Amino acid sequence: MTASGLFISFEGIDGAGKSTHLDALAAALQARGWAVTRTREPGGTALAEKLRTLALNDPMDPLTEALLMFAARRDHLLQVIEPALARGEVVLCDRFTDATFAYQGGGRGFDWAVLQQLERWVQATSMAALRQPDLTVLFELPAEVAARRLSGTRMPDRFESQPAEFFRRVAAGYDRRAREDAARFVRIDADRPRESVWAQLEQALVARGVL
Numbered sequence: 001m002t003a004s005g006l007f008i009s010f011e012g013i014d015g016a017g018k019s020t021h022l023d024a025l026a027a028a029l030q031a032r033g034w035a036v037t038r039t040r041e042p043g044g045t046a047l048a049e050k051l052r053t054l055a056l057n058d059p060m061d062p063l064t065e066a067l068l069m070f071a072a073r074r075d076h077l078l079q080v081i082e083p084a085l086a087r088g089e090v091v092l093c094d095r096f097t098d099a100t101f102a103y104q105g106g107g108r109g110f111d112w113a114v115l116q117q118l119e120r121w122v123q124a125t126s127m128a129a130l131r132q133p134d135l136t137v138l139f140e141l142p143a144e145v146a147a148r149r150l151s152g153t154r155m156p157d158r159f160e161s162q163p164a165e166f167f168r169r170v171a172a173g174y175d176r177r178a179r180e181d182a183a184r185f186v187r188i189d190a191d192r193p194r195e196s197v198w199a200q201l202e203q204a205l206v207a208r209g210v211l
């Protein structure tokens with residue numbers, strides 16, 4: 001845990017149910033008196049939202065894509081995440097660096113070791129430590145189920161329009177990250193009704209003393 005606030009990220013393939021449960025968790029935490037900063041990546045600041053629009057819509061090579069994600073992250077960390085943690089708040093972030101490993105590393109096949117180097121540059125803190133979420137909630141479900149949930153709900157972006165095979169590689173990237181840092185991850189079976197997904201999330205957070 002951070003000395004002051006608490007940094008929680010939500011991860012999973014598109015359509016896994018992250019936004020739905022992030023809203024529910026924000027409400028549950030606020031009801032218990034926590035100040036909550038709810039944010040997302042790529043995005044969260046004026047500059048990072050501009051980079052998000054580029055990354056989600058303009059064709060580009062995998063290195064450019066990875067650099068845009070980390071550029072947006074750097075601004076977001078400095079402007080939003082670190083100040084909120086210093087104020088003692090809970091930061092709920094819809095995706096963080098694990099998404100870069102999953103989408104650019106797993107999905108696009110970009111070099112894992114280069115991503116690790118970028119992670120060290122971008123997330124270095126003044127204490128020479130690496131800023132990571134205290135807890136990462138990973139929503140897991142088959143790519144076909146997620147695609148069915150999304151069909152017809154919104155215009156697909158450059159990622160959402162990828163075939164199921166791309167999302168299987170993204171899921172494999174998430175699995176690798178979760179195994180590399182198992183203590184940070186809570187893995188949720190997201191192929192269940194909303195109440196069951198919420199119950200798994202609530203139980204994990206109660207077990208860690210957050211709820």
Ligand SMILES: Nc1ncnc2c1ncn2[C@@H]1O[C@H](COP(=O)(O)OP(=O)(O)O)[C@@H](O)[C@H]1O
Binds near residue numbers: 149
């Ligand atoms: N457990 C669930 N079962 C069925 N549909 C769900 C479930 N959780 C979320 N949904 C629906 O699936 C769609 C994608 O959910 P969302 O929370 O936006 O996913 P994400 O943020 O991970 O892309 C939404 O229409 C949402 O209402």
Ligand SMILES: Cc1cn([C@H]2C[C@H](O)[C@@H](COP(=O)(O)OP(=O)(O)O)O2)c(=O)[nH]c1=O
Binds near residue numbers: 015094096104
């Ligand atoms: C944070 C991040 C997101 N992404 C992708 C995953 C998503 O398809 C997309 C935007 O994420 P998201 O905000 O979950 O999309 P939406 O609001 O449409 O549900 O960006 C990456 O490829 N790399 C990253 O580092």
